[in-house]
Structure formats: structure tokens, C-alpha cells
Amino acid sequence: MSTHEWQAPGPHDKRSPCPALNALANHGYLPRSGENITPSQLIKALKEGLNSSSFVAYYLTYSSLHLLGKLCAKTINLDDLNQHNKVEHDCSLTRKDFYFGDNHTIDPELVDLLLEQNIDGKINYEALSKLHWIRLNNLKESNPTLIYKNPQKFASAGEVALLLNFIGGNTNNEIDIEKLEVFLKSERFPEGWRKPDKVVGIWSLISILRSTLKKYDQLEKEQNEQRNAN
Structure with a gap:
């Protein structure tokens, strides 16, 4: 097996609610066990696997550790991110809410709806x-x-920005549905995909985050206008 060939996780391997981190583990950028991961390993994986800028990699790593209450921890496991309403949150696009019993396993029906x-x-x-x-x-x-x-609204929009920049970085921040299905359902980098040619920096993330939040507000306004009209 080549260093970064995809390998499905074993029954005892730890995984998170984040498909990108899981894919990095499944491709060996992070320990395939999903255990005892250091902050420096997370930063390196984001940079090598997804061409994140150093600033973005540091920010994503240490802001997540802060939310998890593990800012001083030497290592974490990927399933530490399963803690409800820390990094994980309700209204995920690919996972059921914590209330329904499993907030970390991919839900194929939600992916199909997406x-x-x-x-x-x-x-x-x-x-x-x-x-x-x-x-x-x-x-x-x-x-x-x-x-x-x-x-939660901000986190959701941020995840849209991360997905489109990291997985759609070479295709004008859009993703073919065939490739997205492979990425989300199998948590693997699809055939023919490559990490962004251009380093993913903070301003490209902020641009899509702002556009997404604006779209959220537009949809809310339209819904309210429709209710008032009825």
C-alpha cells in the first residue's frame, strides 16, 4: 500500500463527525487508528493533505482544541470531536442530530438529500x-x-466554506456530485481529485462564509415574507 492510499477504518479505529478529518486518517495523513494525534500532526495533515495555509491549519486545530476543552492536551482521538455542541453541532448536512442517537456516523440518506x-x-x-x-x-x-x-449558524457556514475550498478548490469552489458522493459516503478523496493547487488561505474561506451567511439570511427573509403573505 502506498503511503496515502485509501484504507477503510477498522472496527476499533476512531473517527469524527468531520468527513475531511476522517478522510485524512483513511488516507494516512493522520494516524489511521484515529488515536493519539498531536496538534502538530493535525496541522501537518491539513497542510499536506488539503493544502491549507499555515494560519488556517493552526486556527482550525487550536480553535477546535479550545472548544473541546483540550487546549493543553498533548494528544486527542478523532472521536473526541463527537462531544455534542462543542465542534459537533445540530443541523449537520451529513449527520443526524445528537438527539436521534448517533451524531457522528455518516447518514447516506442525508448525503443523497444533499x-x-x-x-x-x-x-x-x-x-x-x-x-x-x-x-x-x-x-x-x-x-x-x-x-x-x-x-451553530456560523459553524455551519464555516463548514460550507471549508468543504468548497478544500474539495472544490480546483473547480471554482464547486464540486461534481459524483466526486462529492465518494468523498462524503466513503470519506476518501475521489479518483481524479487533487488537493487545491493554490494554498487555501483565510480570505478565500471568509469570502464563501460571508456568501453562505448572506444566503441563509435571504432564505429566512423569503420564508418570513411567504408566511406573512399567507
Whole structure:
């Protein structure tokens, strides 16, 4: 096996609610066991596997450790990220909410719903925003413990920015649905994909994050106008 060939996790390997971190482990950029990962290993994996800038890699690593209460920890396991409402949050696009019993395993039905939002066979921030709005409205009815405030809204938009920059970085921040399905369902880098040619820096992330938050607000406004009209 080559150093970064994909390998499915074993029954005792640890994985997180984040498909990108899981893919980095499945491809050997992180320890394949998902255990005893140092901050420096996380930073190196983000840079080598996804062409993250040093600043973004440091920020993602240490902000996550802070949220987990592990800022001084020497190592973490990927399943440490399963703690509810720390890094993981309600209204995920690919995982069920904590209330339903499993907030970290990929839900193929949610991925299929995501792929259905495609625009001409591609997923962009508008498609992901639409799915987010569908999910949020559904969960308001079905999850009595739903936590969705500004931090969760910001985190959700941030994840859109990360996905489109890291996986769609070479395709104008859009992702073909066939490649996205492989990435999300198998947590592997799809055939023909390569990490972004251009280093992913903070400003490219902020650009999509802002566009996504603006789209969220637009969808909310349209929904409120429709309710008032009825």
C-alpha cells in the first residue's frame, strides 16, 4: 500500500463527525487508528493533505482544541470531536442530530438529500445553503432539543466554506456530485481529485462564509415574507 492510499477504518479505529478529518486518517495523513494525534500532526495533515495555509491549519486545530476543552492536551482521538455542541453541532448536512442517537456516523440518506440540491450536476454554496434551510426547518419540527443559535449558524457556514475550498478548490469552489458522493459516503478523496493547487488561505474561506451567511439570511427573509403573505 502506498503511503496515502485509501484504507477503510477498522472496527476499533476512531473517527469524527468531520468527513475531511476522517478522510485524512483513511488516507494516512493522520494516524489511521484515529488515536493519539498531536496538534502538530493535525496541522501537518491539513497542510499536506488539503493544502491549507499555515494560519488556517493552526486556527482550525487550536480553535477546535479550545472548544473541546483540550487546549493543553498533548494528544486527542478523532472521536473526541463527537462531544455534542462543542465542534459537533445540530443541523449537520451529513449527520443526524445528537438527539436521534448517533451524531457522528455518516447518514447516506442525508448525503443523497444533499446531492439532490445540485445545480447542473454541481454543488456550490447556494445548493448547500438550500439544504441547510431544509434541514433546519425539518429539525425545528422533529428535534425538541435542537440548539441553533448564531454559533451553530456560523459553524455551519464555516463548514460550507471549508468543504468548497478544500474539495472544490480546483473547480471554482464547486464540486461534481459524483466526486462529492465518494468523498462524503466513503470519506476518501475521489479518483481524479487533487488537493487545491493554490494554498487555501483565510480570505478565500471568509469570502464563501460571508456568501453562505448572506444566503441563509435571504432564505429566512423569503420564508418570513411567504408566511406573512399567507
